[in-house]
Amino acid sequence: MDMERTDVLVDILRHLPPRSLAASRCVCTAWCATVDHHRLLRADLLPLSLDAVIYEKAVMDAPILFSRRSTARYITSRLNYLEEDPAYGEYAGEKDHCNGLLLIQNDVVVNPATRQWARLPPLPCACSWPTTTMSCGRCHHNRYLVYDPTMSAHYQVFFIPRIPRDVLSETARTTEWPPSSYAMHVFSSETNCWKQTSFAREGDAAGTMEDVVS
Known part of the structure; x- marks a missing residue:
C-alpha cells in the first residue's frame, strides 16, 4: 500500500x-x-492483545477464566488480593460479569487483569422493610454490570427491582410488563453514586406481571 x-x-x-x-x-x-x-485505537481503553477470556459454562455455575500461559500468573480467577477476605476462592459469590469486569458478592467490582477493585456505595433500597436485616426478596441478586471499554473507561451497575410477591392477582393479570416507563437505580463509576433513572420501553410488552411471576 x-x-x-x-x-x-x-x-x-x-x-x-x-x-x-x-x-x-x-x-x-x-x-x-x-x-x-498509527495508534488509532485508544490503547488505554482497548488493548491490542487478548491475554484472557471469561466464559460461562452453565447458567448456574461460576464463569471460567482462560488465560495465556505467559499471563496466567497474574491474570487469575482467584480473588485473594481483596482486603476483606484473603481466602476468596474462584469468583466467590459472582453476580455478573461484562467485558472483563466482575461484580461479586458484597457489591464489589473487580478487574482480574489489573487486580483493581472497588466497592459500590450502599444502594437506596427499593423495598418497604424498615431495616436492612430483613429482605422482601426484591433486592437480592438483581444488579447487572454494564461495561464497554471501546466507549468509556467507566462502568455502570443497574439495579432492577423484582416484582413484589404480594401484588393482587387481578393487578398482576392486567398490568403489562415491563411497563412503558420504568425507574431504576443506576450506579456510575464516573460519579461514584447511585442515581434514579427513568427508562422508556421500546416495542410491545413481553407479557403481564402474572407471566413474569409464574
Whole structure:
C-alpha cells in the first residue's frame, strides 16, 4: 500500500467509532497494521492483545477464566488480593460479569487483569422493610454490570427491582410488563453514586406481571 493511499485510509479510519475501528483491524493484515502503527485505537481503553477470556459454562455455575500461559500468573480467577477476605476462592459469590469486569458478592467490582477493585456505595433500597436485616426478596441478586471499554473507561451497575410477591392477582393479570416507563437505580463509576433513572420501553410488552411471576 503506497504512502498516499495509506494517508487516505488513515484519514477515513480516524472518523470511525471505536467499535467499528476495532472491527476494521480484522479486514486484512494491511488494515490491521495501519490501525496499530498509527495508534488509532485508544490503547488505554482497548488493548491490542487478548491475554484472557471469561466464559460461562452453565447458567448456574461460576464463569471460567482462560488465560495465556505467559499471563496466567497474574491474570487469575482467584480473588485473594481483596482486603476483606484473603481466602476468596474462584469468583466467590459472582453476580455478573461484562467485558472483563466482575461484580461479586458484597457489591464489589473487580478487574482480574489489573487486580483493581472497588466497592459500590450502599444502594437506596427499593423495598418497604424498615431495616436492612430483613429482605422482601426484591433486592437480592438483581444488579447487572454494564461495561464497554471501546466507549468509556467507566462502568455502570443497574439495579432492577423484582416484582413484589404480594401484588393482587387481578393487578398482576392486567398490568403489562415491563411497563412503558420504568425507574431504576443506576450506579456510575464516573460519579461514584447511585442515581434514579427513568427508562422508556421500546416495542410491545413481553407479557403481564402474572407471566413474569409464574
